[in-house]
Amino acid sequence: MAGTDAMTSGRTHAPSVGQRITRIEDGPLLTGHGEFLDDIVLPDLLHCAFVRSPLAHARVDAIDVEAARALPGVHAVLTLDDLMPQLRSGRMPLGASPVGGQNKSTPFVLSDKEVAYVGEPMVLVVAESRYIAEDAAALVNIAFSSLPVVSDARKALADGAPVCRTELDSNRMSNFHVGYGDVDEAFANAAHVFEDELWQHRGCGHSMEGRGVVAEVRPGGELCVWSSTQMPHDVYYMLAGMLRVEQEKLRVVTPDVGGGFGPKYCFYPEEAALPAAALLLRRNLKWVEDRRETFISSIQERDQYWSMQVAVDSEGLLLGLRGRMIHDQGAYAPKPVNLPYNAVTAVTGPYILPAYRMDVDVVHTNKVPVSSVRGAGYPQAAFTMERMLDLVAVRLGIDRAEIRRRNLIPADKMPYTKKLQARSGASLVYDSGDYPAAQAQVLAAAGWSDFAERQKKALDQGRYIGIGLANAVKGTGRGPFESGAVRISQDGKVSIFTGATAMGQGIATALAQICADELAIGPDSISVTAGDTARTEIGLGGFASRQMVTAGSSVKLAAKAVAAKAIKAASKILSVPEGDLELDDGYVREKTGNQSISLGELARVLRGAPGYAFPDGLEPGLEATIRWRTDALSYANACHVAEVEVDPDLGQVTITRYVALNDSGRMINPMIVEGQVQGGIVHGIGNALYEFMGYDDEAQPLTTTFQEYLMVTATEVPNLETIYRETLAPGNPIGAKGVGETGTIPAAAAIISAVENALSPFGLRISQTPVSPEILFKLIKSARDAARQNPDSQS
């Protein structure tokens, strides 16, 4: 391990970092004893349902709740007016660090005057059971006057377009530019300029467990809120600001979280409404998002339109890239514009690009609000860059891998400073990585060089096979910090407390492994408490593939501090020089002699006894809390090669082989890393070929069940071949980089590259995802028709 001084000789427990150890999370989850949000049972718990807008844009003329209130078993039917005495504001606060230019962007706790998307929460029903709550919700009678709808972000900018909410002057929420270098000069001097219009459509996060909130009113005016969120501390700070409750009387806890994938990053209206209603009614309340609610109220992402031009020299070296991007923000913006900002600053990826300029419009539409879904802007960025490189390669007749090789940042230029800024304002510095070597390695593994021959043979048999590749870089480990505390209890049990959120990714096991090695114990004896604001005072949570780097670094340093303190205390108690002592299996022992003392005993001594002596020169407590600070990002990279076969009569794409290289620095637990990469790739396969959140021209959602919105199942994916490099991150004490999103980011680009390659006999170009079989069928048909009309143009 980078910079470690953990002992390795003669110890009971072999170091666990780097080992594929089974997870400490698994036992309860395998036996049905996990505790997810809906598993929480409290005395006299009441159940909630929301009445949601059936219209994409309408004025609310009247809300009649009388029939609903009269239904037996109903305790309350609440509108915003009813909740207002408990709230400082009826409008949600802007999440994360606020930046300017974003007035009137956040949603309402409940909407009672105007609704701006189908699914917007309007009325909260409280009843004895969810069944009755849903019965009552159906009885709430709302009179609406329809208002004009903005369904397409591009049309939303047109003169005279209706506004998505009447309080706005324009649907343009924000306009900004990023870039550097003299782009116009680059284009003026270019040997070749190519252009394309690209689109990635929106999909949902669809963790298998939806969102959910439980609010418990406790004696003494305390309020405990459980939420299935990635961001318990954020929920805590936001609620403290919104409710008329003192911060110190509030506690937010995440139970077991059944997947995050981005949508649980935001603070939602339901997370404010439930606690407010609980305070109002003085009752314990539960709301569990059902799947239809996920489709119409949980964050969606990826709807961006990119109009791009690329300038290259005669060898295909990049000279400049410019364009305009329209980001469909949906009806509200619960967060600042981080996502489109991520996208346009990530476009240049692992490549050297001398000049760059993007003009970005962030545009409201009458659709579900947009924030992050696994990748958070990076998949669109990778899709844009990789598709443009393929365009250059195809037009110039240069191999697609070769054009990338020529433009990749070479390893000897690391660390490499991009002339762009991260959203913290810090320069965007790629800390480490060998992109050309990574690409070469995966190409060799995937048989890239002999594919053309295989393709020709297949074509002779009438089969359309194709290969594609894509590179990606992901800034991981976003700061400014994450809390990590290590504490030894009087029985010697080691506990970790962190502001990181466990949402299925195995963070508890990975943190335990890091801690175990510092304390020379086994990781399975360590307990990890993540996501409890009463146990961890400040923290950030799960986003941007950050927790391994940030929480892992804090836990490592905290465990190291605890180890040092244990040695120091033992030295005093045993009268043995510190240098002669070592930690092993719960004891501090003499390296050569027979004396030892258990960590439990040390903890008992260090917790103090009333009025008795205390070891000289030591602070009380056998524990340490570290909040390792960082402003820099650790850049993970990936290179994926996909092989497909396309049936042109059906437009059917079969992924026949998938080889992915991932470099996320030090792998604390390679098994967990592999799981993240594989799951991420399959999410990307969904984005490329299956997942499509449809809306009609009136912004009515068309895909609100899992029969219409297609999640990838086990029968659609091949066995993924994953290979790994471990370029240690120089900027953090554990050498790790994040891995939660690197699998997803290049996947759609690689697959579409392969599909386009398979269909190269038709000379067609694919500039969007997802591509359904019918879309491909139509593309092939129009290519065939065009070829018939103009036989010379076919490539």
Next chain:
Amino acid sequence: MQEITLLVNNRPYSGTVEARTTLADFLRHSLGLKGTHLGCEHGVCGACTVLVDGASVRGCLMLAVQAEGAIVETVEGLAADDGTLHRLQEAFSKEHGLQCGFCTPGMLMTLIELLRENPSPTETEVREAISGNLCRCTGYQSIVRAVLSVTGRPVGAAGDL
């Protein structure tokens, strides 16, 4: 309200239930067997899969009253009484066949049925068997690997490890 009597994980239960209560909600909220999860409530995701008279079913698409007299098996019944994991559970952990664990009970119950019918399924058969169970975390590969690592030996009733 309807009277029902049934056997769940070899324990008899009887009680009254509203007719519209789904089997999954009954198991979760009346019997406290919360390992059976609800992921979509329209019969697609498979998280609520339990065995009724040995056959895997969607717990959200069956009424509790329809389980009158039935033998029901849920994830809570898979491990031995002393906590020893079923070998399929063990394999899931060893091969990282679960991440968040929300789909896991449904996956396990679906696969228990498969393995009882066919102790040596091919990879294709395993993938088809779980094609009605959605998992967002794993990409399925590790689940398939877990199943293939325990094939070749007959799988009997619950508690057969």
Next chain:
Amino acid sequence: MKPPPFEYVRASTLGEAIATLSHNEDARILAGGQSLMAMMNLRYIFPSILVDINELHELAGISASPQLVRIGAMTRQRAIETSPALAGVAPIFQAAVHLVGHRQTRNRGTIGGSLCHLDPAAELPTLALLHDCTIEATGPNGPRRIAVADFITGYMTPGIAADEIVTAVEFAPWAPGHGYGFHEFARRHGDFAIASAAVLVERAADRTIERVAICVGGVGSVPQRHVAGEEALTGTKGDEAAVALALDRCSQLDYVADFHGGEDYRLSVARTMLRRSLADALDETRSGKAAA
């Protein structure tokens, strides 16, 4: 997503079930429940009474002889998929029913329920039409027999009265060793098909096609017999030209565009599925195994 309230009647006799239906306008039969329960959870439908016929065990079961196949309405799809007796005389059932939904839904879903739900893309209505099945439905006046062509009256609309219950499906199996093919294209395994094509073929000793049935599912509002395609093949030896003509005539079928595909696309998919199913059905090495 919880079902609305309803009254529940567990029928212990067929007569009781029919009487309950007769006396209650918006009562619904609960058979396998794999579509009905989902629609109730989504609150798309609000029946006042559910008449559960799962305890009518006499409605479940398969009897299969070379002369007659009779499948009780409450026979689970999984039982149809795995019945050796049925596979012996009508092997296409095994091939097609394997593609119905997923293991868990086939364990509950019934043939009667699937026929009455009558999704145009569902496999079992397509097979019923392919085999010219007779549907037996029982109402207050006793059982009656309905030709499948009369049973399929329109989009998801079975030709039975509100107080009738489908009790069985019957058909005469094709000759031993008949050729068969079933292919469908669905986005994912177990999804409703964008198009499916089912084919049965009987040949004379000189290989002339004496009898052929083609049914295309998924593309229109109901499954359709491809009569013009059958005519193109009857009396031929299944040569390339005859197959091409049958495929070409797919354009004569009705196509309905929806979210999953437009008319042109469905036509292309239907033609491709038919090509594959015909290839299987005309492959004599394969049909020889059919009876095995």
